[in-house]
Amino acid sequence: MKNKATWIWYPGDFEISLFNRCMARRYERNVQITPFWRMDSHFVTVKFYANFVLGKEDRIYIKADGTFNIFIDKIGYIRDFKGYVDLGAGEYEMQILVNNVAALPCIYVEGEQLKSNKESFRVTCQDNVFYPAASWIFDSPDDSPNAYRLPVKETAYLKKEVKGGGILYDFGREMTACVRFDGAQAPVYCYYGESREEALDKEHSEQTDVVVPEKGIAATECTKAFRYLFALSERPYQELVAIEEAPDEPKCSFKCEDKKLQEIFDVSLYTFGLCKKEFILDGVKRDRWTWSGDVYQSALVNYYSHFDTEVVKRSLRALKGKDPINAHINHITDYTLYWILSLCDYYRYTADKEFIGEMLPWAEKYMNFLAGRADEDGFLYYHADDWMFIDWAPMDNRGITSFEQVLYAAALKGYAELCKVCGKDGRAYFEASEALWKKTVERFWREGRFLHGEIDGVQTGKVTRYANLFAVLYGFADKKMREDILRNVLLNPDVQAITTPYMKFYELKTMAEYGLYGEVMQSLRSYWGGMLVCGATTFWEAFDPAETGAEKYAMYGRRYGKSLCHAWGASPVYLLAAYVVGVMPKEGGFVCRPKLSVLPPFEFSCPIAGGKIKISYDGKKVLVEADGCNGELFFEKGSGFEEGSIEIESGKKYSFERVKVKVCRSV
Amino acid sequence: MKNKATWIWYPGDFEISLFNRCMARRYERNVQITPFWRMDSHFVTVKFYANFVLGKEDRIYIKADGTFNIFIDKIGYIRDFKGYVDLGAGEYEMQILVNNVAALPCIYVEGEQLKSNKESFRVTCQDNVFYPAASWIFDSPDDSPNAYRLPVKETAYLKKEVKGGGILYDFGREMTACVRFDGAQAPVYCYYGESREEALDKEHSEQTDVVVPEKGIAATECTKAFRYLFALSERPYQELVAIEEAPDEPKCSFKCEDKKLQEIFDVSLYTFGLCKKEFILDGVKRDRWTWSGDVYQSALVNYYSHFDTEVVKRSLRALKGKDPINAHINHITDYTLYWILSLCDYYRYTADKEFIGEMLPWAEKYMNFLAGRADEDGFLYYHADDWMFIDWAPMDNRGITSFEQVLYAAALKGYAELCKVCGKDGRAYFEASEALWKKTVERFWREGRFLHGEIDGVQTGKVTRYANLFAVLYGFADKKMREDILRNVLLNPDVQAITTPYMKFYELKTMAEYGLYGEVMQSLRSYWGGMLVCGATTFWEAFDPAETGAEKYAMYGRRYGKSLCHAWGASPVYLLAAYVVGVMPKEGGFVCRPKLSVLPPFEFSCPIAGGKIKISYDGKKVLVEADGCNGELFFEKGSGFEEGSIEIESGKKYSFERVKVKVCRSV
Incomplete structure (x- = not known):
């Protein structure tokens, strides 16, 4: 790395600058519509510093996007700069000051001995704080980050x-x-x-x-x-x-002879591929914006489908914006909370401490902002400036909703975990999470389910699924509460149904948590399968099987307002991979718990735990192979295979036969 | 105003955007040198709102710098926009969203009934905070603020x-x-x-x-x-x-037959005129940057010379920068303090509450920042990131210096006064100022003068003039202390002399405070007169009469590094006007205390208290005339005129003769 020259910039500013370009691409006919939240700018003047020793003389080529100057401690400012500086052997400090209001200030430095990259240069916006410079894939002097375009x-x-x-x-x-x-x-x-x-x-x-x-x-x-x-x-x-702009080649594959299931998987994969641009977009037609709640789900799809960690980092960096933090991400309370939780998932799937370290100060700022939005009980309550979104469905989110509290408790716990990753004491957040959960139960748990919320201190009495699902999903509900929620909410048709794939995602995850894989598969087939019946080549923002003809394309009061290629429509990839084939990261490795009772014969592979897993099932035999990672395979009761777990080591091939387990080591 | 259309923008962003353009004009030969403090960007996406009623139909022309859309509540987004919108009679809300990374997002709206100006439109950077839109002189649709250039x-x-x-x-x-x-x-x-x-x-x-x-x-x-x-x-x-780029026509005039004095005044006036560009610059050759300490003095000159309040506001707005406040203005501790004091002067000379109201939240942020830089005694102490400048002279400003404390006490008191102007309770700041002053005396007042400072808790023993001058100037020193300072410091040649016009300004103000007008005049003649002898057509950054030949142009280790047209060289205008002719604002009016014993016959006029004053003296008679303001004229003991005060009313002419006072009313 030290030996490669690459374009470098102030950390986060490539994302901020690119975000401005990309978020301006939403058009309704010839009307451009840019985001309704505060958009920030890159720092317009940044200074790069390198301290280096030349063992012999060197010709150092320097390029910058923007006007700039070069200062070398032993020389002073470089006058009459011709594109390079000749330096003799010795020890130097080089400073390059770049000014660019219109685009990202960035530099490319290449000598035989000094090359610009995040090891050799540090950078400041001149606020006395220095960071290692940031870089990505721009390794040629002619390939400035400001010219970045997706391949076509x-x-x-x-x-x-x-x-x-x-x-x-x-x-x-x-x-x-x-x-x-x-x-x-x-x-x-x-x-x-x-x-x-x-x-x-x-x-x-x-x-x-x-x-x-x-x-x-x-x-x-x-x-x-x-x-x-x-x-x-x-x-x-x-x-x-x-x-x-064709989607990237996916890194996962699922093959089966069940055509419907195959198509659901393939169309999901293609849908997400289309929405994965410079940033993860919610949908490619209508808003083409990046939304934290959508990114949270999409990132989970992405860890299986493309494992494009860069697009996740870019999206999370851009969403956080810049100082001062004085509004929620995308103006939505839930979306700030999902942003925190996205970091937790990112770490679970990548074990990348560096990025968590980069984001932790921002996460802390958002935690402080959230705390400032809470009442004396620690509840997040309705502010006129904050959108409590939850879901597109009839509900009144004024006052205090149980959902936001459960999600907040999850984010508090998540932030505490992030602190731990970075070697920081986050115990106070664990405690705050527990205290909030307890108060949420006291205030909103009535007759075996969470009520939706209270307005002006009075419970509205409405029951919705949201807080109930999340209490199970984030591990807050105990055994008794889980049983109540299953009976009173999840399987209760009288509780308002979920109609967006967005919340369907959490509902199906919850089903899976209860082991209701048959119901999950049934839902995939009916809901996503239903869109296929309507001719979908990508999955939609919302789907109501009752709608027919062109009526099904309408939304937001517009005849074709509905997005027919929406990232949150791609969740079958995740649900199949993580819950049905059952591949999940666990403590540096993976676990695989295939639900063979609901799966047709299949072949599956995906990235996991820094490596890749392949698993296939032909109805009689299960073959497993891990490359670059170790893990554990679980056969569950009723799978037809001997119940229990087997360690899987990287580079070895495993074969299991129905009824009795037989391990065949590879030659 | 309501009836004039003008270009409008987000408050402060014209200044931020123009500042980026102007601060990039410093070149050393072909090396561009931009400021070493954090430069901020305008908000790249801003939204303008107008609520209005049309009594009849209207064609409303809309222009914007940047890509934009128009949304009208009763219509929706305007498609196929051709430059105007036709609206029938009725009540409307119009929203215009403008996106511009490279330059200031701004709009110009003109119908017969709706016109863009700060009364009709409010604006937000989409952080849920709304301000009246800002505007200036750009009243033609073809005259965008982004095209602003000084006349040539x-x-x-x-x-x-x-x-x-x-x-x-x-x-x-x-x-x-x-x-x-x-x-x-x-x-x-x-x-x-x-x-x-x-x-x-x-x-x-x-x-x-x-x-x-x-x-x-x-x-x-x-x-x-x-x-x-x-x-x-x-x-x-x-x-x-x-x-x-010729200087603006001055608004003041001083005529006398003393050629030296006349030339000192004229060259001062011309010097300041050259440095007064889009922003007040320190000097026109070398850095061409805007420095808060320089602006503080220059603004005082300007209130007499050009009374260009816009350039003061622009400079103060640009200097404050944007959130987050995490460094001193220009990176210099003193310069944050001078910025606060500049607001106090601005109010004294303009009585403009609106601008003070606009700046108060920023002043508060800087007061908080300062408090965070103070130790438990409330002393501002040396931080590696903060430059304690004080003056270009040999001194060690590590540890705690008495000067910074006196200036801080003045800023605390000044901020309390600003609070009062805005109807806010600032008493705590008055108290903090008094407490800090008391502790400063305890810690640094030794043997009848302030010591320069302590390092690692040990007094260095050095005496400098700074804290001593400022204790007198900002009204902290009592009678006894004033006497001590006069004897032990001001008139003591053993205390390190001041060599920059920058600190000379405060030294001469202090002389004047002691009534030493003869010494002030003598100093003007020798120091500034000395530069004239060297052929100066503008006044310099520094001057040492002992230097001869080209040696006198050197500074900062460079042969011609010294700026020969430096704003702080222009202080004779202020010293003559405010102290020698003696015109000062006072409680909505003015006072004039001409020092006739040191003045040759003269004619003088300048703006003051919202109007203008003319005063002349031919050796026998004093004529006074005020236009648009009222005030008080004082003849001092020994002036040759009867000692005492006379009220001066706007529009009347007053004539006084030596020895006996005789008031001649105009016809």
């Missing part, structure tokens, strides 16, 4: 149809792409559709473009999300080509 | 001289200007000089340019400060023209 490829449409004076193109699947009209000689009016109906509805389609040929090129600059494109022009053009 | 004019050189293969131009006086070489056909190498020596010293001149003709134009873009320009080119050009 040309993609042809599947079929076209002349219709209503224009041409309707069908790409066969949802994608995010720019378009190019080769040979266009007049403006091309574009109406995009996630559905055929949307593309053809020129008045109401959510996304439009007018592509005006300039210097022989007629192409769009900002990607749109679509399967269909309805294009009209007064003069013919030769061809339409999509410039597609 | 073409100026010809006074004489030229062919020399050493080039031409030496002399403009006769220091100025700030770009240059244009008409008819240039080859690069022109420019070496600027505040002195003739500097311009001709191609190796060491501080400012250089290489002007390369492009498309028939050969001109520079960033102004330089110079009287002389040495230009060399391989091919002849037709003419050199300076594009000068």
Whole structure:
């Protein structure tokens, strides 16, 4: 690493700068809509420092994005800079001050002996605090982080149809792409559709473009999300080509002969792949913004699907914003709490202490902010400035809701764990978590379930699923309470049903916690399978099987307001991998608890614990192989295999046969 | 006001954005040097809101710098925006969201009934806090604040001289200007000089340019400060023209037949005029930065010379920076304290409560920051991150210095007064000021003078003037202490002399406080008069009459490092106006205490107390006239006029004759 030159910058500022670029890509037709929370700027002036020794003379090339100067302790400011500095053998301090309001200030330094990277340079925004410089993949002097773009490829449409004076193109699947009209000689009016109906509805389609040929090129600059494109022009053009931002290759695989299940998995994987851009987006068509509650779930999908830890870090860094912390992340109380919990998951799946160390001071600021929003009992209560979101469903979240308290208790416990990771004493947060949980039970646990909340000190009496699910999920509920919740809430059809895949995620996790894998599989098949029946090539923001025709595309009072490619629709990948195939990280290794009673014969592999696990089941035999990680395999009662656990070591192959367990070591 | 449309923005962000532009103009030859303190950015996304009623239909034109959208409550987002919105009669809320990373997000809205200004629009950076929008002089839709430039004019050189293969131009006086070489056909190498020596010293001149003709134009873009320009080119050009940023017309005037005194005043006035740019700069050649300690003095000059309150507000807004406050202003402890005191002066001279109200929350943050830097006795002590500047002179400011405590006590008292102005209870700060003063006396007052400071709990024993002067100036010293300080410090040649005009300012103010006007006049004549003898056309950063030849231009180890046009050199304007002519604001009006015993016959006028005062003295008669303000005239004992005070009313003319006072009312 010391021997590689790379572009470097002030930690977090690449993300902040890129976030500004990416969050400005939401358009409703030709109306740009940027986020409604405070967007921050990179530091406009930063100074890089390197102390180094040259064993012999060296020519050091220096490049910067922004105006800059170079100061070397033994020389002073470098005048008449020609792109490099020649230094003789000796010990030096080099300072490079870069100024850039419009884009990220960053540098690239390369000599034979001095190379810019996070080991060689430290950086400050001139507030007397110094950090190791940050870097990523920009290892060539011509490859500045400010020019970062996702890779693209040309993609042809599947079929076209002349219709209503224009041409309707069908790409066969949802994608995010720019378009190019080769040979266009007049403006091309574009109406995009996630559905055929949307593309053809020129008045109401959510996304439009007018592509005006300039210097022989007629192409769009900002990607749109679509399967269909309805294009009209007064003069013919030769061809339409999509410039597609194709999803990364996934790192996990699930194969089975159950076509429905296979399709649910594949479409989930593809859906998440589309939403995983520079940051994790909620959906690719409508807001294209990064939301903490969505990132929390998506990150869990990602640990199995792509294991792209960089996109998780980027999203969490960008979401935290900059000082001063005086509002919730995305303006939503729950979303600040999920941000803390996202760090806990990140650590569980990556064991990356460095990033947790980087985020801990920010987590502390948010914990302080939360404490300042709590009443004397420690309850988070409604502030006019804070959105208590919970879920898209009928409910009144004014006053104090039980859900926010359970989630807060989880975040307090989570933060205490983060402190432990960093060798900091977080016991007070453990205690605060326990105290809050106790008070939450006292205040909201009535007749064997949590009530939704109180307004002006009076219980509304409404029961919702949320606090009940989370009390089980975050390990707060004891045995008796779990039984009550199962009976009175989870399996009680009188309690308001969940209709978003967002909360469906937690409901199914809870089902799995209770061992109700049959119900989980049934739900996957009916809910996600239901979308497939409607022709989904990606999973949706919300789905109600009762809706028919174009009605099912409506949301937020708009005919095509619903996002048909929404990251939280991708949770089957996680539910299948983590709960049904049952692969989870555990203390530096993994555990695998396959639910063979509900799984058809399958082959599965995914990244875990710094390595990879492969497991297959052909109805008779289970084969397991771990590469780069060790773990434990559990056969459960009723699986058809001998109940119990077996240690799995990296690099060895294991084979188990039904009824009696037989371990075959690899040669 | 309600009826005028103007460009509007988030309060303070015009200053922050302009500050980034202006502070990047410091160059040492071709090395750009930006400030070494944290520079902040404007908010990149801001949202403007207007609630309004249209009595009839209206076409509302909307312009923004940045990408933007318009949302109107009864319509939704405005699609296909063509530059205006047509609205029928009715009540509306309009929201305009503007996104601009590179420059200030701002808008201009003009209908017949709705016009953008600080009454009609409020604005937020989306942190749930709303402010009235800010505006200034940008009243035309084509005149965005992002295009703001100081006015310029073409100026010809006074004489030229062919020399050493080039031409030496002399403009006769220091100025700030770009240059244009008409008819240039080859690069022109420019070496600027505040002195003739500097311009001709191609190796060491501080400012250089290489002007390369492009498309028939050969001109520079960033102004330089110079009287002389040495230009060399391989091919002849037709003419050199300076594009000068000429100083504003002053609002005060002092005329007398004492040529030396007249020149001291005029050169001071011109010096300050040159340093008063978009912000108050310390000097126009070298750092061209805005420093709080310098602004504090310059603002006092400005209240008499130009009464440009906008440049004071802009400088104070820019200096405070943005949240979080975690370093001193300019990184200097004293400079945070002067910033607080600048607000007090600003209020004394302008009675502008609105600006004080705007700054008070920032002042509070800095008071909290200061408190966090103090020890248990309330003393501000040395931190490695904080620069305890005090003055350019030999001294050791580690540990605890008496000066910083006296200044801190003054700032505590000043902040308490600011609270009072805003109707806030600041008594605790009065008390803290008194307590700190008491402890400072206990700790540092020894044998009739303040010692400079202690290091590691041990007094260094050194005596300097600083704490002693300030104890008198800020009204802390009692009669006995004042007498001691006068004898033991002020008039004691064994105490280290002050050599910068910066601290000379306070020393002469203190002299004046003691009534030593003869000494003040003598000092003006010798110190500032001494620079004139050396050919100064503007006053310098420092002056030692013992230095001769080019040696006098050296500073900071550089041959021409000294700034020969430095704002703190302009203090004679203030000293003459406020102490010798004796015009000061007092409780909404003014007092005038002319020191006729030390003044030659003169005519003087300046802005004061919201109006203007004129006073003249021909050796026999004093004429006084106030316009737009009332005040009090004092004749002192020994002035030759009857001792006592006379009320001066706006619009009336007063005439007084020596020995007996005679009031002649105007007709």
